[in-house]
Amino acid sequence: MQPSIAPRTESARSKRPAIVAAAIDRFGRDGYEHTKWAAIADDVGIGQTALYHYFESKAHCLLTIMRTELTQSLERFQRTTSTEEDPAEALRLAVLTAYEGSARDALQRRILQNHVDLLGTPRPSQKEEEQRQKARALVREIEEAWTDLIARGVQSGAFPERDPQMSARMVLALMVGVWRWYRPGGKYELDKIAILTSQAVLRVVV
Amino acid sequence: MQPSIAPRTESARSKRPAIVAAAIDRFGRDGYEHTKWAAIADDVGIGQTALYHYFESKAHCLLTIMRTELTQSLERFQRTTSTEEDPAEALRLAVLTAYEGSARDALQRRILQNHVDLLGTPRPSQKEEEQRQKARALVREIEEAWTDLIARGVQSGAFPERDPQMSARMVLALMVGVWRWYRPGGKYELDKIAILTSQAVLRVVV
Incomplete structure (x- = not known):
């Protein structure tokens, strides 16, 4: 294979994706508290100074991973539901899509669920606080997006008359609860979990 | 009112309940990370040395609160369901009972849910590890108790044929999800939440 003749840009040489991947693996496997920030640098083969170029702290990296998962969760929901007119089918597809992805995506979702409480209180540093604020806003947007879909079903008469916000919270609780106990190679595979959860x-909403 | 003539025992003078109450209020309101362990001693009006007589660390106190909530959760379930023969009615009562209690009980449940990931990895100290092991065992016992009740419903033909363990996990996810967003004085009161959740x-199980 010929070497690429395209000029190497700053972003092409960025260690950011590798750092995030290593952090997801460590936080997901060993737990955030037990992960030494320096170990991430070792995993990626860079020094501590280079690591700080991308993330100013372990918490900054964690909050960025959480914000990324929330962004992707909202995008998945919008992509899946925007073209489906039937509210029940849109709901079913939105749930199924939430379980798609790689083993690392599953870890990223578990990390988010395990640290949601971190979003409740201000962060000492500006970069951490920025990610926290974005993540909080996304949590609200996601709840509103699911609420709107369920409200559409109620208004059209497809779903029984129940409080759409409460239904959305129940649906989200059902869905994210899986990340607490799911482990790759366990008794239940994600395909099966996706179908049973949908x-x-x-049954909760319709 | 006459002063009690009973001899004051060690346990009667124990500061433990006051420490636990102060810790629940602080962890629940300000968050565990943001709570300074010394602040608990100030709340109770004791010195740091006296505080360490009861809990050797902030984590030891947190894990004890979590283990206590899990113990009480299992007791509530057993008390409520042991005398009810109808599986659907037992399930309904078990859910309703899970939302009974004081405002501090609600905080204790939120604290448990926010820190479940702490149970996944060993603790450095023996006292912390002891509480963690007990808590982990209780998480399993609680899941088994709910699974057994649902399995009884399936076997008797009262509930449709579905995997009881998966159903129990869904039910528990639905129930504990509330502690993520519930705040006293918010839009939804616990009485109402209890009924809607039950x-x-x-609908999920039957």
């Missing part, structure tokens, strides 16, 4: 969600 | 649980 069926349960429809 | 109805949703029955």
Whole structure:
């Protein structure tokens, strides 16, 4: 294979994706508290100074991972539901899509769920606080997006008359609860979990 | 009112309940990370040395609060369901009972849910590790107790044929999800939440 003749840009040489991947693996496997920030630098093969070029702290990296997962979660929901007119089918597809992705995506979702409480109180540093504020806003947007879909179903008569916000919170609780106990190679595979959860969600809402 | 003539015992003078109450209020309101361990001693009006007589660390206190909530959760479930023969009615009562209690009980439940990930990795100290092990065992016992009740419903034909363990995990996710967003004085009161959640649980299982 010929070497690429495209000029190497700053972003092409960025260690950011490798750092994030290493952090997800460590936080997801060993736990955030037990992960030494320096170990991430070792995993990626860079020094501490280079690591701080991308993230100013372990918490900054964690909050960025959480904000990324929330961004992707909202995008998945919008992509899946925007073209589906039937509210029940849109709901079913939105639940199924939430379980798609790689093993590292699953870890990223578990990390988010395990640290949601971190979003409740201000961060000491500006960069951490910026990610926290964005993440908080996304949590609200996601809840509103699911609420709007369920409200559409109620208004159209497809779903029984129930408080759409409360239904959305129940649906989200059902869905994210999986990340607490799911482990790759365990008794239940994600394909199976996705189907069972989507069926349960429809029984709650429809 | 006459002063009690009973001899004052060690346990009667124990500061433990006051320490636990102060810790629940601080962890629940300000967050565990943001709470300074010394502030608990100030709240109770004791010195740091006296505080360490009861809990050797902030984490030891947190894990004890979590283990206590899990113990009480299992007791509530057993007390409520042991005398009810109808599986659906037992399930309904078990969900309702999970939302009974004081404002501090609600905080204790939120603290448990916010720190479940702490149970996944060993603790450095023996006292912390002891509470963690007990808490982990209780998480399993609680899941088994709910699974057994649902399995009884499936076997008797009262509930449709579905995997009882998966159903129990869904039910528990629905129930504990509330502690993430519930705040006293908010839009939804616990009485109302209890009823709506018990109805949703029955739609998932029955």
